[in-house]
Amino acid sequence: MKVPVKVEVDSETKQFTIEVGIPPTAALVLKEAGVSKGSGTAGTDYVGNISMDSVIKIAKMKLESSYSANIQGAVKEVIGSCVSIGMKVENKPAKEVFIEISSGKYEQFK
Numbered sequence: 001m002k003v004p005v006k007v008e009v010d011s012e013t014k015q016f017t018i019e020v021g022i023p024p025t026a027a028l029v030l031k032e033a034g035v036s037k038g039s040g041t042a043g044t045d046y047v048g049n050i051s052m053d054s055v056i057k058i059a060k061m062k063l064e065s066s067y068s069a070n071i072q073g074a075v076k077e078v079i080g081s082c083v084s085i086g087m088k089v090e091n092k093p094a095k096e097v098f099i100e101i102s103s104g105k106y107e108q109f110k
Helices: 025-033 052-062 071-085 094-103
Strands: 005-010 015-020 048-050 087-089
Touching (some): 025 048, 025 052, 025 087, 052 071, 071 087, 071 094, 087 094
Antiparallel strands (some): 005 015
């Protein structure tokens, strides 16, 4: 899996630091689903299915680097990635699950 890496080098002292980041959300979703790549026609063709528990797990991993203020917002970001790559959530289209989250159906991550 590809991960972002940041290398800083001080040319005078030859000291360096390496920071390994968290993989992109889409890569984490694909790994959780056991799929190698997303759908070329997201919204009409689906490449896999992921559980809500997996979505929450990914959201917790990405929360620190997320623009969200809470876990619910981070979960919505992960669901948005699922929409983009053609991944179902709980055997439903990801857009449908996004609407359910907004209406308050999933309360366990508030």
